[in-house]
Protein backbone atom coordinates (compact mmCIF):
# COMPACT_ATOMS: atom_id res chain seq x y z
CA UNK A 446 0.00 0.00 0.00
CA UNK A 447 2.62 2.47 1.07
CA UNK A 448 4.87 1.83 -1.90
CA UNK A 449 2.01 2.27 -4.42
CA UNK A 450 1.07 5.67 -3.10
CA UNK A 451 4.63 6.96 -3.11
CA UNK A 452 5.00 5.66 -6.66
CA UNK A 453 1.92 7.60 -7.58
CA UNK A 454 3.38 10.76 -6.04
CA UNK A 455 6.63 10.27 -7.90
CA UNK A 456 4.83 9.81 -11.19
CA UNK A 457 2.83 12.97 -10.57
CA UNK A 458 6.00 14.93 -9.90
CA UNK A 459 7.69 13.62 -13.01
CA UNK A 460 4.69 14.60 -15.09
CA UNK A 461 4.50 18.13 -13.78
CA UNK A 462 8.22 18.57 -14.38
CA UNK A 463 7.63 17.41 -17.92
CA UNK A 464 4.85 19.95 -18.31
CA UNK A 465 7.06 22.68 -16.92
CA UNK A 466 9.78 21.81 -19.40
CA UNK A 467 7.31 21.86 -22.27
CA UNK A 468 6.03 25.24 -21.10
CA UNK A 469 9.58 26.55 -20.85
CA UNK A 470 10.45 25.35 -24.35
CA UNK A 471 7.28 26.92 -25.73
CA UNK A 472 7.90 30.27 -24.05
CA UNK A 473 11.54 30.41 -25.15
CA UNK A 474 10.39 29.61 -28.68
CA UNK A 475 7.70 32.31 -28.48
CA UNK A 476 10.23 34.90 -27.27
CA UNK A 477 12.58 34.08 -30.12
CA UNK A 478 9.78 34.31 -32.67
CA UNK A 479 8.74 37.72 -31.38
CA UNK A 480 12.32 38.98 -31.42
CA UNK A 481 12.81 37.65 -34.93
CA UNK A 482 9.61 39.33 -36.08
CA UNK A 483 10.65 42.66 -34.57
CA UNK A 484 14.08 42.31 -36.16
CA UNK A 485 12.58 41.53 -39.57
CA UNK A 486 10.23 44.49 -39.30
CA UNK A 487 13.14 46.81 -38.53
CA UNK A 488 15.00 45.42 -41.51
CA UNK A 489 11.88 45.36 -43.63
CA UNK A 490 12.32 48.52 -45.62
CA UNK A 491 15.77 50.11 -45.72
CA UNK A 492 14.42 52.87 -47.99
CA UNK A 493 11.91 53.97 -45.36
CA UNK A 494 14.41 53.71 -42.53
CA UNK A 495 17.01 55.75 -44.37
CA UNK A 496 14.48 58.42 -45.39
CA UNK A 497 13.30 58.73 -41.80
CA UNK A 498 16.84 59.16 -40.48
CA UNK A 499 17.89 61.92 -42.87
CA UNK A 500 17.44 65.57 -42.08
CA UNK A 501 15.06 67.08 -44.63
CA UNK A 502 15.19 70.52 -46.22
CA UNK A 503 11.84 72.31 -46.30
CA UNK A 504 12.98 74.44 -49.27
CA UNK A 505 13.86 71.44 -51.39
CA UNK A 506 10.70 69.71 -50.26
CA UNK A 507 8.63 72.68 -51.32
CA UNK A 508 10.31 72.58 -54.74
CA UNK A 509 9.62 68.85 -55.08
CA UNK A 510 6.03 69.39 -54.03
CA UNK A 511 5.51 72.07 -56.67
CA UNK A 512 7.07 69.85 -59.34
CA UNK A 513 5.17 66.66 -58.52
CA UNK A 514 2.15 67.14 -56.34
CA UNK A 515 0.41 70.49 -56.83
CA UNK A 516 -1.42 69.29 -59.96
CA UNK A 517 -3.60 67.11 -57.76
CA UNK A 518 -3.17 68.45 -54.25
CA UNK A 519 -3.17 72.17 -55.06
CA UNK A 520 -0.53 74.90 -54.94
CA UNK A 521 -1.03 75.41 -51.21
CA UNK A 522 -1.89 71.74 -50.57
CA UNK A 523 -5.52 72.81 -50.23
CA UNK A 524 -6.70 69.82 -52.24
CA UNK A 525 -7.98 69.43 -55.83
CA UNK A 526 -8.29 65.96 -57.33
CA UNK A 527 -6.41 64.63 -54.33
CA UNK A 528 -7.24 65.48 -50.72
CA UNK A 529 -5.96 68.50 -48.80
CA UNK A 530 -2.54 67.83 -47.31
CA UNK A 531 -2.30 70.56 -44.70
CA UNK A 532 -2.05 68.72 -41.39
CA UNK A 533 -1.70 65.37 -43.17
CA UNK A 534 1.30 64.57 -40.96
CA UNK A 535 -1.02 64.69 -37.98
CA UNK A 536 -3.30 62.10 -39.50
CA UNK A 537 -0.74 59.77 -41.04
CA UNK A 538 2.64 58.83 -39.66
CA UNK A 539 5.74 59.34 -41.81
CA UNK A 540 5.95 55.68 -42.72
CA UNK A 541 2.42 55.71 -44.10
CA UNK A 542 3.10 58.89 -46.05
CA UNK A 543 6.23 57.40 -47.60
CA UNK A 544 4.28 54.29 -48.60
CA UNK A 545 1.55 56.48 -50.06
CA UNK A 546 4.06 58.34 -52.20
CA UNK A 547 6.29 55.50 -53.40
CA UNK A 548 3.95 52.53 -53.63
CA UNK A 549 1.06 53.78 -55.74
CA UNK A 550 -1.44 52.13 -53.42
CA UNK A 551 -4.35 54.42 -54.26
CA UNK A 552 -4.79 55.21 -57.93
CA UNK A 553 -5.14 57.73 -59.50
CA UNK A 554 -2.23 58.91 -57.39
CA UNK A 555 0.85 57.59 -59.15
CA UNK A 556 3.84 56.07 -57.39
CA UNK A 557 6.89 58.29 -57.29
CA UNK A 558 10.49 57.19 -57.38
CA UNK A 559 12.71 59.48 -55.39
CA UNK A 560 15.93 59.06 -53.50
CA UNK A 561 15.89 58.99 -49.71
CA UNK A 562 17.09 62.58 -49.34
CA UNK A 563 14.29 63.88 -51.57
CA UNK A 564 11.79 61.88 -49.55
CA UNK A 565 13.16 63.38 -46.33
CA UNK A 566 12.85 66.86 -47.88
CA UNK A 567 9.27 66.22 -48.96
CA UNK A 568 8.39 64.99 -45.47
CA UNK A 569 9.97 68.06 -43.91
CA UNK A 570 7.85 70.21 -46.21
CA UNK A 571 4.65 68.32 -45.37
CA UNK A 572 5.43 68.73 -41.66
CA UNK A 573 5.91 72.47 -42.20
CA UNK A 574 2.31 72.71 -43.48
CA UNK A 575 0.81 71.98 -40.09
CA UNK A 576 -0.81 74.96 -38.46
Ligand code: HEC
Nearest residue numbers: 513514516517526527528533542545546551553554555557
Ligand atom coordinates in the same frame (compact mmCIF):
# COMPACT_ATOMS: atom_id res chain seq x y z
C1 HEC B 1 -2.55 62.34 -60.26
C2 HEC B 1 -2.94 63.03 -59.06
C3 HEC B 1 -2.02 62.98 -57.83
C4 HEC B 1 -0.70 63.35 -57.76
C5 HEC B 1 0.22 63.86 -58.88
C6 HEC B 1 -0.33 63.18 -56.37
N1 HEC B 1 -1.40 62.73 -55.64
FE1 HEC B 1 -1.41 62.32 -53.64
N2 HEC B 1 -3.31 61.67 -53.80
C7 HEC B 1 -4.09 61.71 -54.94
C8 HEC B 1 -5.39 61.12 -54.65
C9 HEC B 1 -6.55 60.97 -55.63
C10 HEC B 1 -5.35 60.73 -53.29
C11 HEC B 1 -6.45 60.06 -52.50
C12 HEC B 1 -6.28 58.58 -52.66
C13 HEC B 1 -7.26 57.83 -51.81
O1 HEC B 1 -8.36 57.63 -52.29
O2 HEC B 1 -6.89 57.46 -50.69
C14 HEC B 1 -4.04 61.10 -52.79
C15 HEC B 1 -3.63 60.89 -51.48
C16 HEC B 1 -2.43 61.35 -50.97
C17 HEC B 1 -2.05 61.24 -49.59
C18 HEC B 1 -2.89 60.62 -48.47
C19 HEC B 1 -3.79 61.68 -47.93
C20 HEC B 1 -4.72 61.17 -46.87
O3 HEC B 1 -5.28 62.04 -46.16
O4 HEC B 1 -4.91 59.96 -46.75
C21 HEC B 1 -0.82 61.81 -49.47
C22 HEC B 1 0.01 61.93 -48.20
C23 HEC B 1 -0.43 62.25 -50.77
N3 HEC B 1 -1.44 61.96 -51.66
C24 HEC B 1 0.75 62.87 -51.04
C25 HEC B 1 1.16 63.20 -52.32
C26 HEC B 1 2.46 63.76 -52.62
C27 HEC B 1 3.52 64.09 -51.57
C28 HEC B 1 2.53 63.90 -53.96
C29 HEC B 1 3.71 64.38 -54.77
C30 HEC B 1 4.95 63.66 -54.61
C31 HEC B 1 1.26 63.46 -54.52
N4 HEC B 1 0.46 63.04 -53.49
C32 HEC B 1 0.94 63.48 -55.86
C33 HEC B 1 -3.72 62.18 -56.17
C34 HEC B 1 -2.46 62.60 -56.52
